[in-house]
Amino acid sequence: MPTSIHAPAVSFQAVSKEYATPHRGRFKALDAVSLDIRPGEFLGLLGPNGAGKTSLIAILAGLSRATSGRVLVQGFDVQQDFAQARKRLGIVPQELVFDPFFSVRETLRFQSGYFGIRHNDDWIDELLHHLGLSDKAEANMRELSGGMKRRVLVAQALVHRPPIIVLDEPTAGVDVELRQTLWHFIDRLNREGSTVLLTTHYLEEAEALCHRIAMLRQGRIVALDQTSNLLSAASHTVVQFKTDQALPSALAGFARVTGRIVQLPAQSVAEVEAHLAALREAGIRIDDLEIRRADLEDVFVKIMGEAGANDAAVAGGVR
Incomplete structure (x- = not known):
């Protein structure tokens, strides 16, 4: 009933x-x-x-x-x-x-x-x-x-x-x-x-x-x-651009890459500037540069990453 x-x-x-x-x-x-x-x-x-x-x-x-x-x-x-x-x-x-x-x-x-x-x-x-x-x-x-x-x-x-x-x-x-x-x-x-x-x-x-x-x-x-x-809880911004070149290792570890499109999370203006400086120093040619607010896809990736890390810590016996 x-x-x-x-x-x-x-x-x-x-x-x-x-x-x-x-x-x-x-x-x-x-x-x-x-x-x-x-x-x-x-x-x-x-x-x-x-x-x-x-x-x-x-x-x-x-x-x-x-x-x-x-x-x-x-x-x-x-x-x-x-x-x-x-x-x-x-x-x-x-x-x-x-x-x-x-x-x-x-x-x-x-x-x-x-x-x-x-x-x-x-x-x-x-x-x-x-x-x-x-x-x-x-x-x-x-x-x-x-x-x-x-x-x-x-x-x-x-x-x-x-x-x-x-x-x-x-x-x-x-x-x-x-x-x-x-x-x-x-x-x-x-x-x-x-x-x-x-x-x-x-x-x-x-x-x-x-x-x-x-x-x-x-x-x-x-x-x-x-x-x-x-x-609103996603306080970070995203540096998004297109490139045909491989990213420097300092950025590649946390970049989200889809074809030619690269997305780099940034927590502050200083971090945005650091990302751009690293690209310049590595000689990476970029097109269609955009700095935007995080969207639901960014939130989803972050939450899934954190949940995966927590599961791995529990499985490994980390307290």
Whole structure:
């Protein structure tokens, strides 16, 4: 039974998940994760590959059973009250799963039927319009591109008007147009009261959309705060530039390099000047120099680095 009208939209209560593996024995994918998502909140769940994000969502969706702990959706236990919990969720999975025998409209009508909803064409038409699928309504699912199939997955998740929307890497590998279309629509639904849980590797999306951020590492929450608080706590700036040359060893140890783009954290104006002086002395030619405030990606890298260092210290017996 639901706890009360004031219950969290989703409540993860000391959720752990272990798997048996042939070479590693028992592997703990989730380690006592506790997290409440507030009604109407837009929460980002971030973490590197293997952090446990998909395991947590699979347990939320009822596709996997927690080793210990429990998950409530608007007060309904996802195992004991599966039907009540599931109809309150609209889940967009990472994988492109579709039935090749139906058109887009037929797919959405069948999905409506799974939840006992008849005569849903007005809402289906609205979904098709907002997700740029109106001209594909009668097309067979097999005929659609990968990006169009992902739009249909989003429509399927929303077709029963769930109060809680779960987006598991919804924009992975899709074009800019779909990303903008999707976020405009999801942001509107959130402003109208829908609760949204998002996992993404596009941290600029999380920074722009999410009210709060939870960061997972090795199955544990290592940070949980308002997005604005996480950003304001990052007091450092970043020296960013492009170069085709190898950095001097004094900078290479802490630089973040992506292709030609180099990012160097700096805690003060003096440290910015020291970075630039080291580049000049090494004869490094740079382009597109920019000095900016730290963003969510910088915060994420810092928190994951600190959590990794703490884990290594504990493992090594350092007190």
